[in-house]
Amino acid sequence: MDTAIIGEALNLLFTFEVLAAIAFGVVAGIVIGALPGLSGTMGIALLIPVTFGMEPVAGLAMLTAIYTSAVYGGSISAILINTPGTPAAAATAIDGYQMTKKGQGGKALGISAIGSMAGGLASGLVLLFVAPQLAKVSLAFSAAEYFLLAVFGLTIISSLAGASLLKGVISGVIGLVAATVGIDILTGYPRFSFGTTALQSGIELVPALIGLFSLSQVMILAEQRRTGTSATAQLVRGKVLPKLRELKTLVPTILRSSGIGAFVGILPGAGGDVGSWVGYNEAKRFAKDKSAFGKGEPKGVAAPETANNAVTGGALIPLLTLGIPGSSATAVLLGGLLVQGMQPGHELFTDDADVTYAVILGFLLANILMGVLALAGARLFVKVTTVPTKYLAPVILVLCVVGSYAINNSIADVWVMIVFGLLGYLLRKTGFPTAPVVLGLILGSLAEKGLRQSIVLAQGDVLGYYLSRPISLVLIVLILLALFAPVFRRKMRGKVTEEPEEQKETV
Amino acid sequence: MHSTRLTRRSALRYGAGLASGVLGPTLLTGCGSSASADAFPDRPIQVIIAYAAGGGTDVGARILQPYVEAELGVPIEVVNRPGGGGWSGWNEIVTAEPTGYVIGFINTPNFMTGYLDPRLGRTEISYENFTPLGNQVTDFSAVAIHPDDDRFDDLPGVINHARGQALTVTSTGVGSDDHYASLGLSDRYGTQFDVLHGEGASDGITALLGRHVDLAFANVGELKSLHDDGELKVVGVMADGRQRSPHLPDVPTFEEEGFGGFSSWSSRGLAGPANIDPRVVDKLAGAIKRGIQNREHIGQLAEQGLAVDYRSPSEHKKMLIRDERTTRQLGTKYIWG
Amino acid sequence: MISTKSSISKQSRYRNADGIAGSAIVAFAIIMFAFSFEFTGEAAIWPRAVLVLLLVLGIVLVVRAGRDPKPSQRTDGTPQHDDQHNIDGESLSRTVVAAPMAVLLMVIGYAALLEIIGFFPSTVAFLAGILWYQRVRNIVAALGIVLVLNLVIYYLFVFELNVQLPTGILFGEG
Structure with missing residues (x-):
């Protein structure tokens, strides 16, 4: 990378068309992300045709702007109405919605905007400076490492379990069962498809998520029809900009999540959803007062929101350098690149370097613009929640249906959404958390595929294969730590609770 | 620019008809009556893509869209129906009214696997449920190795090695062209491959780049840029005969290397349901032919490493028959038999 | 935060609901396992392993609901007043x-x-x-x-x- 190319890139970037495209992408991304059921992936996929007629820099900068802004936008509905707009915002809903209930919805939005901007910028800088080197790290990951990574992700369930560890694990296993639906990729056998074509490709994540979170939420809100009170009516508008002092306490969390997000993003297949859960889990693990999580802890908003935006830049690294998408959204972005006749690979950093760097710089710009618009417009978003439930619920329901349908133009996905809506409602009414279901659904197929592929690759000696791979060894150690940490912690706490000093620690 | 506007405008027109509740066209449709065949086409044509927006087939279809629109004089709506290994979309083509207003892209040989594999429950379907309208792209399979692999560096070396000791190879899924390519090679030349099925070409290519597998079986279009950059080395293309791929002029074909008699490709072409009025077929096929053979279209696909391979409806049908025969033979022997 | 009286009545409801939920999970796991009999070869291994795990967990839930005087609760003393669960865990009355x-x-x-x-x-x-x-x-x-x-x-x-x-x-x- 030399300064001449950066100069050329800046010339390409600062044109009216490109800047307008970025601004449009940011606004569209936030709106798409905020609407339950519309994911950034879908927005990018459906807007690719719009970029056909645009200049490469404008088209690609718009798509990357949508990508990163939709990830932020997903947090808005997660925080305000407990319905994650995108899968990556599911972790944000936990503490974000609790903050809203405490009347701190504005502050949660502000923290989310600042975290998203910081994560996006950090990952954009990583993308700019360390792209080729970091891409090599991801190549060292093979089936064995993916299996272990998925198992590592599944241990997060224990930290999300809330009141009952057993119920949390059961929820996770229900997700694992759901993940086995569809054609088995190693034998071609259609499992649990019950003779339907729609189920042969497995359960679509987004409709399942809409059902689990959005539909079940509306059903729970409907219970108040008799009493007439509504959850949204109790809302108090809070300040959007957090105080400097509060912001300072979040700095370590934001930095940690930026790193986690960028790293997870580089790993092929692990998108913003995985990144945000890992970010949340780590923030909780490092926190002094873990019990605050789940009850409106600002760190519980900052961690996943920073991480899932940091994923975006990370996921662009293998995409641009090797043509290997790091997440589902970047898989679609690959289509956007090809439409412009740009083949990923070294060409992008040599022959097309001016365009590539213009797009990367545009991505950085989009993140700044997103942060500014999100902070300035947060008050508008808060107003959304003051709409009474009786008006909001019908709108959410229609969006649930049309959003589920629009992903694949498939009515079958609407039925998936409805089934998961009922499942989510029943689980929540009997005290089971719903987040582990999503985690099991995402990581289950990754784990099975990784395990079985690694058995093929091992060509006989499976244990030796796992133990002979350095990254695999590191991951095994991490999993063991994650599994036994709660046990150690419990033992430690068992001693501590003898003397009731614990509560004094939390000032 | 024009493609954007046409897409938008077609959506607008179609939608406006819906919103204002225009009932007219419904009454006119029936089973390809002569009157409607003469008038064809008088309304938008739906082109069903059995894969998601942004995928290879989708991108190719959207590049072709404006050229065929210009020929037909009516808007074309590209409709993505992903799912069920492509069969969410292909079912829709099979069950559509044979008016010519609903057509779509079919992708071989994945398409054949979907109805030949008895476990998938579509054995009542065959290529005869479709009316071929012309092939757009043929992308030959190829074998790539890691450039640092010191065990072999050309195709004979690879095959000799695989005859003695099993090599791990990639595939884009059970019953994909890459899977049949490795099965066919083993069937004919006695090689041993442990097949690692992934979910897309990038899965397999990553595995080769990271040296987790010995060989990658993928298509020319997927390997071209990495081969040109020296990240991996393509050792042979499974083309018919000795004609090299224009995108990989330095790579010999299998036949050149002495392993002839076997070729493998994935192709995509347009098809409608069976029993479309022959006059409608002629109109569609003519427009599709001129669209595909348009120089600009060929150039835009070439930028993606894809070779336009136009085949007329009758040749397209022959190609489907040949693909079905290979698929049935290898599939019955190795996958579901 | 929670008054003793309401927490007791909630506990018994919880326990009842846990028993029903556990039984439903056990039934679901058995039915799905039956479907897996038609799977060929190694396609069946992973789903069966997952279903057996679900079956075992379901049985544990049923047994716990029947035996435990207290509702399923984490032993590390995490308070149950997790707001989400407080709302969500209410009874399924008509x-x-x-x-x-x-x-x-x-x-x-x-x-x-x-x-x-x-x-x-x-x-x-x-x-x-x-x-x-x-x-x-x-x-x-x-x-x-x-x-x-x-x-x-x-x-x-x-x-x-x-x-x-x-x-x-x-x-x-x-």
Whole structure:
């Protein structure tokens, strides 16, 4: 990378068309992300045709702007109405919605905007400076490492379990069962498809998520029809900009999540959803007062929101350098690149370097613009929640249906959404958390595929294969730590609770 | 620019008809009556893509869209129906009214696997449920190795090695062209491959780049840029005969290397349901032919490493028959038999 | 925070619900396991392992609900007053469930109508139904929601995002 190319890139970037495209992408991304059921992936996929007629820099900068802004936008509905707009915002809903209930919805939005901007910028800088080197790290990951990574992700369930560890694990296993639906990729056998074509490709994540979170939420809100009170009516508008002092306490969390997000993003297949859960889990693990999580802890908003935006830049690294998408959204972005006749690979950093760097710089710009618009417009978003439930619920329901349908133009996905809506409602009414279901659904197929592929690759000696791979060894150690940490912690706490000093620690 | 506007405008027109509740066209449709065949086409044509927006087939279809629109004089709506290994979309083509207003892209040989594999429950379907309208792209399979692999560096070396000791190879899924390519090679030349099925070409290519597998079986279009950059080395293309791929002029074909008699490709072409009025077929096929053979279209696909391979409806049908025969033979022997 | 009295009554309800939920999970695992018998070769191994795990966990839940005097609770003393669970863990009595189930039925009817009469007519019908059910008697507001939502969806999905919404027999062209 030399300064001449950066100069050329800046010339390409600062044109009216490109800047307008970025601004449009940011606004569209936030709106798409905020609407339950519309994911950034879908927005990018459906807007690719719009970029056909645009200049490469404008088209690609718009798509990357949508990508990163939709990830932020997903947090808005997660925080305000407990319905994650995108899968990556599911972790944000936990503490974000609790903050809203405490009347701190504005502050949660502000923290989310600042975290998203910081994560996006950090990952954009990583993308700019360390792209080729970091891409090599991801190549060292093979089936064995993916299996272990998925198992590592599944241990997060224990930290999300809330009141009952057993119920949390059961929820996770229900997700694992759901993940086995569809054609088995190693034998071609259609499992649990019950003779339907729609189920042969497995359960679509987004409709399942809409059902689990959005539909079940509306059903729970409907219970108040008799009493007439509504959850949204109790809302108090809070300040959007957090105080400097509060912001300072979040700095370590934001930095940690930026790193986690960028790293997870580089790993092929692990998108913003995985990144945000890992970010949340780590923030909780490092926190002094873990019990605050789940009850409106600002760190519980900052961690996943920073991480899932940091994923975006990370996921662009293998995409641009090797043509290997790091997440589902970047898989679609690959289509956007090809439409412009740009083949990923070294060409992008040599022959097309001016365009590539213009797009990367545009991505950085989009993140700044997103942060500014999100902070300035947060008050508008808060107003959304003051709409009474009786008006909001019908709108959410229609969006649930049309959003589920629009992903694949498939009515079958609407039925998936409805089934998961009922499942989510029943689980929540009997005290089971719903987040582990999503985690099991995402990581289950990754784990099975990784395990079985690694058995093929091992060509006989499976244990030796796992133990002979350095990254695999590191991951095994991490999993063991994650599994036994709660046990150690419990033992430690068992001693501590003898003397009731614990509560004094939390000032 | 024009493609954007046409897409938008077609959506607008179609939608406006819906919103204002225009009932007219419904009454006119029936089973390809002569009157409607003469008038064809008088309304938008739906082109069903059995894969998601942004995928290879989708991108190719959207590049072709404006050229065929210009020929037909009516808007074309590209409709993505992903799912069920492509069969969410292909079912829709099979069950559509044979008016010519609903057509779509079919992708071989994945398409054949979907109805030949008895476990998938579509054995009542065959290529005869479709009316071929012309092939757009043929992308030959190829074998790539890691450039640092010191065990072999050309195709004979690879095959000799695989005859003695099993090599791990990639595939884009059970019953994909890459899977049949490795099965066919083993069937004919006695090689041993442990097949690692992934979910897309990038899965397999990553595995080769990271040296987790010995060989990658993928298509020319997927390997071209990495081969040109020296990240991996393509050792042979499974083309018919000795004609090299224009995108990989330095790579010999299998036949050149002495392993002839076997070729493998994935192709995509347009098809409608069976029993479309022959006059409608002629109109569609003519427009599709001129669209595909348009120089600009060929150039835009070439930028993606894809070779336009136009085949007329009758040749397209022959190609489907040949693909079905290979698929049935290898599939019955190795996958579901 | 929670008064002792309500927490006791909640506990017994919890336990009852746990027993039912556990039994449902056990039944589900057994039924799915039966379906896995037709799977060929190694395609069956992973799903069966997962189902056995679910079966075991379901049995543990049932046993615990029947034996434990206290509801399932984490032993590390994490307080149960996790707000989400507090709301969500309430009983499934008929009066509580009636309204959510009515909403669900309306959504099911909406989905069923989509492909028959098309997206926009069924959306109007659904919105009319659910707004009436939610006791919205303000005709202007109701009409506003129906009109604006249809226009927004039309603009966003059909016009901007190019999604072909179901047309149904009324407006279908093919």
